[in-house]
Amino acid sequence: MSSPYPSMIDDLRRQFLDRLAATFSDREPRGLYAPIDYILDLGGKRVRPLVALLAARMFGDEDLNKSMPVALAVEVFHNFTLLHDDIMDDSPLRRGQMTVHEKWDINTGILSGDLMLIQAYQYLCECPNKAALPEMLCTFNRVATGVCEGQQYDVDFEARQDVTIGEYLKMIELKTAVLLGGALELGALAAGAKKEDADHLYAFGRLTGLAFQLQDDLLDTFGDSKVTGKRTGNDIIRNKKTFLFLKALELLGKEDKDELNAWFADSPADPANKVIRVTDMMARAGIPQAVAELRDQYQADAYAHLDAAGGDPGVKAVLRALAESLLQRES
């Protein structure tokens, strides 16, 4: 991590993990609570709670008392979406471990997930800044609604052949970016920040989330698996209509376009040749450059919003460093 203040990020992460571990209990019925402790203990970068805490500290919540419940709320909400998404996608693994519905069963996954969503709201309720609660509740509802809508669009797009680039960008905004923005907005509101400053932080998070998702899509096809740790070409193998695919359709000539559509209508048992051919077509169409350009535009817009927000400049620099580390190139 290239942060100028890595110690602050490490310190906040440690404090958050301590607080998270303190939520684990022997509460009954175990069939309901054990899966919640399990998924929350699987790990992850904890980016959303970290940015919520940083946003709050920017606006004076030095000891994190006002914002720690918000950090828990966004992390529990995020893991609720993972739990239910894993059921819907029938995914066997999450962070290298069994998913909840694999380790228990689907009904357990549904009900424990439902309770996690309720727990997220319970953490909001525990915020000491009661004056901000109505605004925070509305923000949380808006963000949570967006995440559900994004998931539905993602499902809908699998069956559609006419998804536009605008629709795809709206989908990833809802599914991924609004929660990062929401975490920042909620952290700022919990600390008592003005609505205008909280709105700038929301926009910073939303645009950073979009840049991050584009970078993630780019690395899936053009990344080095030794660096990313993931198999390259996954999205191509799964015929996923990412920005790369949609932009390639826009930029390629008719013959290449027909070939690309043909590859994406097929799921060969050995996908090696498909990955090579599609990657090559995308490279010839200038996709890496097109993705990088849009990503950098989002990133620049994100930093403009961060600059426009008030708050402690030192903490702001740490937040920027954290965003940089999320968006870092392979080099």
Added chain:
Amino acid sequence: MSSPYPSMIDDLRRQFLDRLAATFSDREPRGLYAPIDYILDLGGKRVRPLVALLAARMFGDEDLNKSMPVALAVEVFHNFTLLHDDIMDDSPLRRGQMTVHEKWDINTGILSGDLMLIQAYQYLCECPNKAALPEMLCTFNRVATGVCEGQQYDVDFEARQDVTIGEYLKMIELKTAVLLGGALELGALAAGAKKEDADHLYAFGRLTGLAFQLQDDLLDTFGDSKVTGKRTGNDIIRNKKTFLFLKALELLGKEDKDELNAWFADSPADPANKVIRVTDMMARAGIPQAVAELRDQYQADAYAHLDAAGGDPGVKAVLRALAESLLQRES
């Protein structure tokens, strides 16, 4: 309905249904919102929103402006639990119509249900009485958590042979009664009632819910299907360990007890003889009298809490009449 003011109940139901219908929209994505409109339009007695509105009117919310969002919140939450429970129980029908996961699919049922839970919180957010919002949010979370715990206990009890009467009563309290109590408490809080009065209404609703569930269990075995409209003996056929079964085990001699346990370990293709034998054993054990006694005790305790609550006596009488109609005997 034997209400002294049936016109007020009918009027409130009509106003609620008008407001509910106004929530139906063309909002996108349809795959997410259409199932929500569908389940909310299936009907039902709308008891929870009605008691919320009556509780609020008891404390001065004459035009229902303060409490209508709460009425929507509890009805949408209740239908969220029905939607997810139907998936977990693999039920094909709900109110005589296809369940959401049958009409669409399980993934749609999960995601639309999730959004309904979020919408319930969104309605809370729309309550004009912002001063009461922190208390209302905590109440809603407490109730929603209880409902999830009750559902898990219900699942757990199916696999257990050692469920006690106390555990069963706790389970039906969580699964059914706390939401009725919560609807009343939230209605009162939305109207600006004192916490003490809201607590009395919660207790009234909780105890009425327990009495209602016992009455429901009683009618399932000893009711007249021509009056109830349901097949008599359903719980016996499904080996459901209700209060009737657990109390019978307590009251019967060893030989009868062994026979009852044997019947409940079996699922004969033609259950007619099983239903006759088990019903007969329960009748001999004095189960109808035991259930009626406990039901009447809950009901009396419920009315004591209603009497102890402040508020408009005329509206209180309507609320009592509504409870009477829920608990009415077949005669």
